[in-house]
Amino acid sequence: MKNSNTIIDKAILTIDIESKAIANLKKLINIDFEKAVNFIFNSKGRVIITGIGKSAIIANKIVATMNSTGTPAIFMHAADAIHGDLGNIQEDDIVICISKSGNTPEIKVLVPLIKNYGNKIIALTGNPNSFLATNADFLLNCEVEKEACPNNLAPTTSTTAQLVMGDALAICLLDLRDFTSKDFAKYHPGGALGKRLYLRVSDLISNHEMPLVTSNTNIKDVIIEISKKRLGATAVIDNQKISGMITDGDIRRMLEKNDNISKLQAKDIMSLSPKTLNVDAMAIDALNTLENFGITQILVLNDEKKYVGIIHLHDLIKEGIF
Template identity: 45%
Template sequence: MSINKEFNFIQSGQRTIELEQQAIISLKPRIDDAFVTACQLILDCQGRVVVTGMGKSGHIGNKIAATLASTGTPAFFVHPGEASHGDMGMIQPQDVVIALSNSGESGEVTSLLPLFKRLGSKLISMTGNPDSSLARASHAHLNTGVEKEACPLDLAPTSSTTTALVMGDALAVALLEARGFTAEDFAFSHPGGSLGRRLLLKVEDIMHSGDQVPVVAPDTPMAEALLAVTSKGLGMTTIQQDGKLAGIFTDGDLRRAVDQGVDIHSARIADVMTANCKTAEPGILAAEALKQMEDGKINALVVMQGDAVAGVVTMHDMLRAGVI
């Protein structure tokens, strides 16, 4: 084996991406009645989804099982070789099996077909050959075949593993949406690290409350209200009348007032405040509140408990808590 020192790595890499892109596009018309059947089999499953596959298909199957498990579909991976030596005991009649094999004839997988039949487990297959033994034995077959592997020898699984992975993602997302799976549901599957912090934290965990919340009355002179804004360090103040929220005044409101020529010393805060401000509830996820702020292009939300102001949460609080 000799190395070509003038080899064009960029051209090779781009060719691989183009071939795999074409393979993925070819999957779209294959999202058909068989795909619907596969989704329904999993939704109706009273047990768990068991994913199996040999070699590179096994690696893809492992990832599909992990994606399903983290998006509301209890799933795990079983190596077909180990299944023949005791791990078949992990599979129960109420389970649904997803078996991957590009050829549909992998011996380690097809040898399990009589056992799946005897158990009565439903079988979904992903193969590149609709006429294969595995495809014919399945209750639903998902065609992940490709015209050509990205490998120039057309030997190493490349495009075919990509299509299997994408088909698995399509299944997982369709099931997620059908179940009405929420960000909070997702959080309980991802409690560790920054993702866990982002999804598990609630607004009440990071908001400012009590004396930390700046408050002025509607008839407060604007100059005096500015002192409340700066003293609490939140870049805003709430305006409250008889314990009820009348509005907020922020750094942004100050800039707009100055641009409009408002006299800071004579104007009342009610004249320049934002009356119908966006609010959040203390029990919602911090990630949801962050989306509200991003969508509204604002840096703070007043947190309401019923009709009462419970606190304030700012973009800086999100950053400090690792939500961003």
Template identity: 50%
Template sequence: MRKPSPVIDVARRTLQIEAAALTNLIDTIDARFEASVTAIYACEGRVIVTGIGKTALVGKKIVATLNSTGTPATFLHAADAIHGDIGMVQPNDIVLAISRSGETAELKMLALLTRQLGNPLIAMVSRPDCSLGQSADYLLLAPFDREADPNELAPTTSTTLQMALGDAVATSLLALRGFSPEDFARYHPGGSLGKQMYLRVSDLYPHNQQPVVRPSTSLQETVLEMTAKCLGATAVLEEGSDRLAGIVTDGDLRRLLSSTTNLVRVTAAKMMTATPKTVHKDTLAIRALATLRQHSITQLPVVGDEGEYLGFLHLHDLVREGLV
């Protein structure tokens, strides 16, 4: 029988303590929370988030989340603030100060300076009766019974709650602003999430060659066109037109060779897939990917507003962009 592991026991106990504290945090979301979020929403400047020690690190994460969801925010270290950097706080800004005890000397001094400047102050603290909480205009409460480490000293439960409460503020603001997936994409244009919202087929297919044959094109010429353009397929356009009659893929060639011995008179028309799946040039790339997956294919002919053939979108294009 396996002996109990103190490592596993401590790890599980840590998560149990923090999970219980997070569950209890739900009950603190009340009128005070709503007032704090409403004040930030009404703010015409930035949210100046401040803290010291571990809460400074939490503050930086909250700033990043706020900025990425449409609420302008910046971080101000509490120690730097009382040594000159308080000058970065402008008249229209609102200050969010994070502290476990609410009694840290630097944050108490910063609260005094903030009030002298006339800026609204939100305190994220564990107790409403602490000095920082008493001096604040708004309260975000993150109460907890104990830290999760065995000695009940290291900031663990408290910072977990602060981080979660910051997420709750950011997502509440997101809902108030009507922040859409398209808005999110504008703030994350370089990531795969952003690309899902803005990258379109028209951004990808022009990089590929445009293989074309006609229905009367011979088997040999069709194979040469597919080989030269390196896409594993070619469009078959109607005679004298730029509209698709069908496509010929590597799979079509294999099926032809397995079922026919007389290849002399074979033309593109005899081996093509008529009325193939297509994609409009303005379709989101992520939707084109869904079509490829649904039909277990690797390329799609791209068409324009009048149904004209423009080129091919290949699965590799989507892989290259990190969508797969």
């Protein structure tokens, strides 16, 4: 059994080998890369990405990245392509073929068929002298010195390079399309990520009651209002304007300082300058405000600066945003 130092050293060596290969990709980005990006951007068709073995797995990931960033893409397995899946390719589609060697039997059969269809081919390969590279319209060179595998056999460094080159392609296309976080939200409506992009403060307060008291409300009634509305705080409103805010923390501090609270009113313990947020703000903005000021509640106002509710940190945790 190998000792822990050997394991750690091997892990660090693997990362070193792959990180050096990725850094070297910068030297391989050339005019062909630029032409490929512009061709995809100006195309009316989709991007069909194909490969076999580990390259097929990388192709699937690049397809997912492109689809989520505004470039329509479809995965087509190289082996299945020559057994019927070539029907996926439409007239204006562009085909990206991924292959480390660029000389696999499936690729050698597939490339001429695609060219007969009249579709452009982008080669993403680690062998710039391969059959794929020399027969493609654009070459994205992903050449690596060696695999991280000690036998230089298992695809490791090479597939990492393919993935990074695919990311570079997708991000350049994203930039050309002026793809914003709002566009991103359209494709990611589910999960915590989607909620960060589309959920608004108005969505979180829609089912809430609105705890409120006036400056002259006695402390007993303030405590009852906070407890009843279960948001850990209440707004203090006078003449339809915010005078302040009282939280559970304010109540605790008051009890620590005063033995007799019967004569105290809301104005005696309220915070005079509570943090506020517009009802149309993004929920993630509410989270950032709470974190920046180290608070757990924030008052919500409409466009007329009228009080419409309270956002609590628990609301954001419940939605998976925190």
